[in-house]
Amino acid sequence: MPSEAAAAAHALTATTLDELETPALLVDADILETNLHEMQQLASDAGVTLRPHWKTHKCVEIARRQIELGAVGGTVAKAGEAEVFLAAGFDDVLIATPVVDPRKIERLIEARGRASLTVLVESEEGRRRWAAAASGAQRAVPVLLEVDVGMHRTGVPPAEGALLLAQEIASTPGLELRGVMTHAGHAYAAASPAEIAEIGRAEGELLVKTAETIRAAGIDCPVVSVGSTPTVRHSSRVPGVTEIRPGNYVFHDGIQVDLGVVPAPRCALTVLATVTARPAPDRVVLDAGAKTLTTDRGASGRLGLGRVHAGEELVVKLSEEHGIMRVDPDASYRVGDRVRIVPNHACVTVNLHDHLYVAREARIEAVWGVAARGRVA
Numbered sequence: 001m002p003s004e005a006a007a008a009a010h011a012l013t014a015t016t017l018d019e020l021e022t023p024a025l026l027v028d029a030d031i032l033e034t035n036l037h038e039m040q041q042l043a044s045d046a047g048v049t050l051r052p053h054w055k056t057h058k059c060v061e062i063a064r065r066q067i068e069l070g071a072v073g074g075t076v077a078k079a080g081e082a083e084v085f086l087a088a089g090f091d092d093v094l095i096a097t098p099v100v101d102p103r104k105i106e107r108l109i110e111a112r113g114r115a116s117l118t119v120l121v122e123s124e125e126g127r128r129r130w131a132a133a134a135s136g137a138q139r140a141v142p143v144l145l146e147v148d149v150g151m152h153r154t155g156v157p158p159a160e161g162a163l164l165l166a167q168e169i170a171s172t173p174g175l176e177l178r179g180v181m182t183h184a185g186h187a188y189a190a191a192s193p194a195e196i197a198e199i200g201r202a203e204g205e206l207l208v209k210t211a212e213t214i215r216a217a218g219i220d221c222p223v224v225s226v227g228s229t230p231t232v233r234h235s236s237r238v239p240g241v242t243e244i245r246p247g248n249y250v251f252h253d254g255i256q257v258d259l260g261v262v263p264a265p266r267c268a269l270t271v272l273a274t275v276t277a278r279p280a281p282d283r284v285v286l287d288a289g290a291k292t293l294t295t296d297r298g299a300s301g302r303l304g305l306g307r308v309h310a311g312e313e314l315v316v317k318l319s320e321e322h323g324i325m326r327v328d329p330d331a332s333y334r335v336g337d338r339v340r341i342v343p344n345h346a347c348v349t350v351n352l353h354d355h356l357y358v359a360r361e362a363r364i365e366a367v368w369g370v371a372a373r374g375r376v377a
């Protein structure tokens with residue numbers, strides 16, 4: 001067997017953390033389950049459906065578990081991700097970014113088969129492009145109109161500002177306006193939990209108001225879909241919201257802890273790394289660099305580039321394949337030691353890895369493929 005294949009085979013058959021070659025991406029099985037159950041409960045308590053964002057894990061096994069626990073379907077960011085999950089048999093998928101390339105649109109209409117594939121429209125040009133492809137399709141294409149509630153990324157303005165495009169979509173043959181959606185990603189720059197709560201409330205209220213404006217014009221608008229992990233506790237409680245789409249909650253990460261969304265022990269994802277050098281008493285070098293951890297620093301500047309699991313030390317510098325931790329000169333790190341690092345941003349980290357090693361304490365219980373890894377088109 002070529003050595004690369006041998007290494008891969010070894011990684012897939014390792015049964016304990018000690019046997020794993022590093023760096024490797026670990027998922028704590030118990031924390032994952034806690035996170036999945038908690039969000040499903042939150043959705044049930046609020047009387048909304050859960051359509052989790054699958055771009056966080058890109059993993060068929062986790063998506064299946066979410067559906068088993070009660071999720072109505074999933075959300076993806078990209079056409080390529082949609083294709084992976086549709087091919088795996090999921091039958092209710094929302095693509096929550098504007099897809100405007102006519103080739104991708106054609107492909108998606110083909111790939112959906114008998115599944116429900118809902119798409120997002122937020123511009124007149126986007127509407128025209130979906131209309132052109134949908135006119136020849138056997139079934140209407142369900143559409144959500146994206147509304148900007150303050151993130152200022154994509155989306156039409158709320159309330160009256162959304163009406164014209166809503167009317168256009170609703171009167172387009174081949175398209176079926178299913179409702180409105182938004183994502184309050186600006187909550188990631190909030191300075192306090194109180195500010196997150198305020199952003200979450202506004203997210204729900206502005207979107208409900210938009211749906212009411214559309215309905216007042218005589219147009220059906222059943223779906224009112226909000227969601228991000230920081231705001232979902234607040235937005236889901238706004239009367240009139242029907243659906244939430246959090247993604248990051250399956251793992252949580254350094255950014256969620258820094259925002260005060262969860263305490264550190266709720267982070268399910270860690271990178272297992274090896275100390276490869278200690279060239280100075282205050283400097284420990286790991287075999288996990290930017291290609292393993294990502295360079296995401298979060299908005300606050302407090303996070304460094306990752307934090308030791310159950311510890312305080314930060315990764316302070318990354319090159320491609322090296323992570324440098326600043327440590328107390330008396331700390332006991334030695335070459336060959338294993339360290340677990342909580343990544344700052346789980347969603348981007350997962351996309352750098354082929355496998356998730358599902359661990360319960362020191363045992364590896366399963367190895368799951370990151371099936372939609374690299375599907376960024």
Ligand SMILES: Cc1ncc(COP(=O)(O)O)c(C=O)c1O
Pocket residue numbers: 053056075096097182183185227228229230245246247248249
């Ligand atoms: C459109 C959309 N919906 C939902 C989410 C999920 O947000 P989070 O990962 O904070 O839970 C995202 C995240 O980027 C998003 O862009």
